């Protein structure tokens with residue numbers, strides 16, 4: 001995955017209960033860009049760690065140690081990249097109090113937008129089929145838990161205000177493979 005800005009956190013989902021001392025490192029060139037402690041979510045199925053908001057462009061390796069309540073642990077890793085030049089392709093909605101995204105023809109329109117901190121984003125369903133707004137990844141929807149709507153029928157809408165800089169990848173959980181979008185908060 002290549003992100004157009006620094007993620008607000010790195011979250012990893014599991015299908016078993018996590019326990020201490022589970023940990024996440026977010027490494028580039030041997031340096032850990034993670035900030036603060038690794039946090040296990042209250043349902044114990046996800047763990048997350050913040051990342052330095054000034055993390056540079058490049059490829060990151062997430063190295064994690066996931067522990068079970070019985071004390072056994074296993075390691076894993078995966079990569080993601082940050083490339084701020086991708087933000088040039090985003091629709092510029094900065095310096096607005098509010099902006100709208102249509103759910104139209106099973107797509108988010110516009111698909112990728114750039115906004116300023118404090119902007120209210122409203123999604124409106126123009127389609128006859130139901131849609132959702134869900135934070136990545138699918139189906140756990142844990143990256144930014146505040147960005148999860150109920151099922152939206154035609155002409156129904158959903159709004160949230162984005163207060164923190166970073167990239168917010170999201171999707172519609174009814175059309176998770178193709179109906180995807182990004183909010184870049186400057």
Ligand SMILES: [Cu+2]
Pocket residue numbers: 106130131132172173174175179
């Ligand atoms: Cu949909």
